[in-house]
Amino acid sequence: MNRADMVRYQTLYRNELFDSVIPFWLNHSLDCENGGYYSCLDRNGTVFDTDKYAWMQGREIWMFSKLCSIYGKKQNWLDAAALGVDFMRTHGRSENGDYYFALDKEGNPLTAPYNIFTDCFMCVAFAEYFRASGDKQAGEEAVEIYRRIQERKDNPKGVWTKGIASTRNLNGMAFPMIQMMMARELRGLIPQETLLPIIHRNLDVFFSLHVDRNRKRVFERVLPDGGRLLSVMEGRLLNSGHALEILWFVMDLADSVLQDQKMVEDCADIMLWCVESGWDKEHGGLFYYQDYYGYPTDKIESDMKLWWVHNEAVLAMLLATKLTGSTLHEVWFRRLNDYSFDHFADRAFGEWFGYLDRQGKPAFGLKGGKWKGFYHLPRMLMTCEGWLRDMMEQTSINT
Amino acid sequence: MNRADMVRYQTLYRNELFDSVIPFWLNHSLDCENGGYYSCLDRNGTVFDTDKYAWMQGREIWMFSKLCSIYGKKQNWLDAAALGVDFMRTHGRSENGDYYFALDKEGNPLTAPYNIFTDCFMCVAFAEYFRASGDKQAGEEAVEIYRRIQERKDNPKGVWTKGIASTRNLNGMAFPMIQMMMARELRGLIPQETLLPIIHRNLDVFFSLHVDRNRKRVFERVLPDGGRLLSVMEGRLLNSGHALEILWFVMDLADSVLQDQKMVEDCADIMLWCVESGWDKEHGGLFYYQDYYGYPTDKIESDMKLWWVHNEAVLAMLLATKLTGSTLHEVWFRRLNDYSFDHFADRAFGEWFGYLDRQGKPAFGLKGGKWKGFYHLPRMLMTCEGWLRDMMEQTSINT
Numbered sequence: 011m012n013r014a015d016m017v018r019y020q021t022l023y024r025n026e027l028f029d030s031v032i033p034f035w036l037n038h039s040l041d042c043e044n045g046g047y048y049s050c051l052d053r054n055g056t057v058f059d060t061d062k063y064a065w066m067q068g069r070e071i072w073m074f075s076k077l078c079s080i081y082g083k084k085q086n087w088l089d090a091a092a093l094g095v096d097f098m099r100t101h102g103r104s105e106n107g108d109y110y111f112a113l114d115k116e117g118n119p120l121t122a123p124y125n126i127f128t129d130c131f132m133c134v135a136f137a138e139y140f141r142a143s144g145d146k147q148a149g150e151e152a153v154e155i156y157r158r159i160q161e162r163k164d165n166p167k168g169v170w171t172k173g174i175a176s177t178r179n180l181n182g183m184a185f186p187m188i189q190m191m192m193a194r195e196l197r198g199l200i201p202q203e204t205l206l207p208i209i210h211r212n213l214d215v216f217f218s219l220h221v222d223r224n225r226k227r228v229f230e231r232v233l234p235d236g237g238r239l240l241s242v243m244e245g246r247l248l249n250s251g252h253a254l255e256i257l258w259f260v261m262d263l264a265d266s267v268l269q270d271q272k273m274v275e276d277c278a279d280i281m282l283w284c285v286e287s288g289w290d291k292e293h294g295g296l297f298y299y300q301d302y303y304g305y306p307t308d309k310i311e312s313d314m315k316l317w318w319v320h321n322e323a324v325l326a327m328l329l330a331t332k333l334t335g336s337t338l339h340e341v342w343f344r345r346l347n348d349y350s351f352d353h354f355a356d357r358a359f360g361e362w363f364g365y366l367d368r369q370g371k372p373a374f375g376l377k378g379g380k381w382k383g384f385y386h387l388p389r390m391l392m393t394c395e396g397w398l399r400d401m402m403e404q405t406s407i408n409t
Numbered sequence: 410m411n412r413a414d415m416v417r418y419q420t421l422y423r424n425e426l427f428d429s430v431i432p433f434w435l436n437h438s439l440d441c442e443n444g445g446y447y448s449c450l451d452r453n454g455t456v457f458d459t460d461k462y463a464w465m466q467g468r469e470i471w472m473f474s475k476l477c478s479i480y481g482k483k484q485n486w487l488d489a490a491a492l493g494v495d496f497m498r499t500h501g502r503s504e505n506g507d508y509y510f511a512l513d514k515e516g517n518p519l520t521a522p523y524n525i526f527t528d529c530f531m532c533v534a535f536a537e538y539f540r541a542s543g544d545k546q547a548g549e550e551a552v553e554i555y556r557r558i559q560e561r562k563d564n565p566k567g568v569w570t571k572g573i574a575s576t577r578n579l580n581g582m583a584f585p586m587i588q589m590m591m592a593r594e595l596r597g598l599i600p601q602e603t604l605l606p607i608i609h610r611n612l613d614v615f616f617s618l619h620v621d622r623n624r625k626r627v628f629e630r631v632l633p634d635g636g637r638l639l640s641v642m643e644g645r646l647l648n649s650g651h652a653l654e655i656l657w658f659v660m661d662l663a664d665s666v667l668q669d670q671k672m673v674e675d676c677a678d679i680m681l682w683c684v685e686s687g688w689d690k691e692h693g694g695l696f697y698y699q700d701y702y703g704y705p706t707d708k709i710e711s712d713m714k715l716w717w718v719h720n721e722a723v724l725a726m727l728l729a730t731k732l733t734g735s736t737l738h739e740v741w742f743r744r745l746n747d748y749s750f751d752h753f754a755d756r757a758f759g760e761w762f763g764y765l766d767r768q769g770k771p772a773f774g775l776k777g778g779k780w781k782g783f784y785h786l787p788r789m790l791m792t793c794e795g796w797l798r799d800m801m802e803q804t805s806i807n808t
Contacts, residue, residue, distance in 0.1 A: 058700075118573075122571045174519055178513065242459060242460050301457075305775075310772065312773075313766075368772075
């Protein structure tokens with residue numbers, strides 16, 4: 011990438027983060043009366059549902075804390091993070107310590123703690139809040155939640171398990187992925203000799219089970235022996251956004267923790283399978299879900315275009331460009347960047363639309379919901395902005 | 410409706426049922442090797458997923474049996490029904506007698522019996538199979554399942570319950586509705602003095618809790634005291650197809666069981682709220698889900714157009730036309746009929762597409778899936794065809 015473009019993109023991402031996305035959430039999502047965050051925000055920021063979804067609480071705490079870690083402490087970011095921390099400390103946990111999935115606006119529990127990912131997001135939230143605020147209790151809480159997740163991990167849904175594993179034991183890609191994410195985020199709180207084997211074990215799961223080099227696809231759900239179950243929809247499910255999220259994460263680990271350039275190059279190749287097979291050649295944008303054989307999936311919203319899929323794809327392509335210098339990836343980065351800013355970004359009210367129809371038109375105006383919070387988009391803008399700065403520095407050194 | 414149109418519609422519906430829909434399922438869904446039915450059928454009938462979803466098994470047994478009851482016994486229909494009955498007898502039930510939600514093609518259980526609606530569909534399946542085949546055991550099974558459902562009804566999800574009722578106890582419309590449906594289908598197997606109070610109790614739930622005469626809407630989920638919870642998406646959810654399904658069912662009960670013409674007229678009025686607020690004025694067709702305030706719902710597929718929504722709406726409008734003579738309803742019947750045959754019916758391969766995008770284009774080619782089986786469409790065609798015959802006879806008598 012030429013230096014002028016680096017500067018242009020870096021300015022774009024930084025401005026989008028600071029002038030559009032952060033103000034939107036600071037202005038509309040904080041519940042200063044009850045604590046915690048509203049995440050259901052309509053186009054102009056109106057709260058259209060007052061429930062507090064625990065994934066969204068954990069992710070917003072993490073994001074405000076991360077902003078302090080990256081850009082330096084700002085009181086309003088730290089206060090925003092503390093608002094979520096206090097709310098979740100007071101209301102978030104069930105009797106046995108696991109986190110409820112949802113609470114009402116006052117903090118009364120709405121949905122049982124059936125979902126271990128809630129605990130994963132709360133774990134990294136406390137870890138980052140500890141770094142940002144110096145609140146030692148938060149660090150201890152992160153470690154405690156982490157230990158509890160490791161205890162629960164072989165039976166994550168507990169009594170709420172509906173699938174009968176003795177008939178079919180398909181393993182999803184989400185848990186290995188979040189294990190690697192947590193291992194990354196808990197550096198300094200959990201000994202490296204505990205974390206490194208977890209990273210290696212889950213890298214192995216990813217590369218040996220989910221990455222299919224013959225078919226050139228990353229499968230969401232695989233048999234424990236690495237076999238495919240292609241007779242049913244769930245065994246054929248592809249989600250290019252999810253695969254790309256894992257791939258940039260693994261690529262970053264390979265580069266910064268493992269110093270393994272071969273793994274970096276390998277990730278870059280696999281990323282190309284995902285964008286090439288996931289791209290909608292008729293209307294542009296990446297599909298949400300696809301079936302390996304091209305049949306319908308069991309998700310009727312499959313051909314919609316989702317903000318987070320594109321956020322993760324942009325991250326993947328920029329990191330590959332940065333670490334390999336590949337022009338193929340740079341072309342994809344530009345294409346994904348252009349599609350995203352043309353279709354998702356809302357110039358009138360700030361932030362990005364979450365859900366477009368296949369043609370690229372917003373299906374609703376929402377900026378936040380049960381599943382869209384202050385997370386994928388600001389993380390993408392912040393991370394890409396940082397990488398672009400690195401690239402600019404690298405260029406200055408080289409010239 | 411003029412007689413020429415009655416004849417035209419009756420011919421259309423009968424031909425669609427006998428020439429397009431029944432052959433499609435007889436040709437493609439029967440698993441003669443393992444028993445039971447495949448329901449995941451692509452545009453041309455190709456099986457794209459071999460799992461056996463228990464709702465779809467129960468509904469297909471019911472439908473093939475009902476065809477025998479209505480049109481006279483045909484061996485291939487009865488054999489098709491028996492194929493499902495045998496499969497579900499052998500494999501369908503868990504140790505405690507509740508039905509699994511899904512099985513693999515050989516009948517091994519895939520999903521725990523967390524869903525009481527499976528049992529409801531199996532109950533009416535056995536009842537109708539008993540009528541069609543004379544198999545007394547099937548009648549006894551229907552009664553036994555029915556009793557078990559009544560035992561489970563206050564805690565239908567059992568250990569799989571995730572919602573915390575002490576915080577929020579929203580009551581859905583589906584269970585009262587299926588209670589009325591079962592009470593209707595079990596006539597002759599369960600004493601009328603047991604069934605009539607159940608019908609009355611659930612009619613009361615529907616009219617006093619879900620029907621909101623001030624707001625002119627039918628709410629899916631309401632507080633037990635009849636209050637609304639309008640601060641959150643789940644309390645504002647509208648589903649015009651579901652409301653219309655219940656309304657034609659209640660209207661039919663009011664006419665044939667209760668002889669209550671006032672209730673018939675009331676249902677007809679409420680039906681108009683549903684079609685008028687549910688109709689997409691820009692692209693035509695009925696939305697799947699809507700929010701009472703017009704905000705996004707938590708279902709990102711809300712603005713898609715679904716076959717079953719339109720099937721139930723056609724039924725509702727035709728029955729209202731038949732029982733009240735209202736020209737307003739007749740106009741809606743014609744509009745819904747035209748939209749449905751223009752957009753859902755597949756002239757090339759038979760049967761109907763299940764899922765259209767908002768603009769009315771098939772989002773995929775599927776004719777059957779995890780949630781679309783041999784049920785709503787043939788039931789609509791069969792029932793409407795019968796009503797149109799009644800209307801023709803009535804016209805002959807009157808002239």
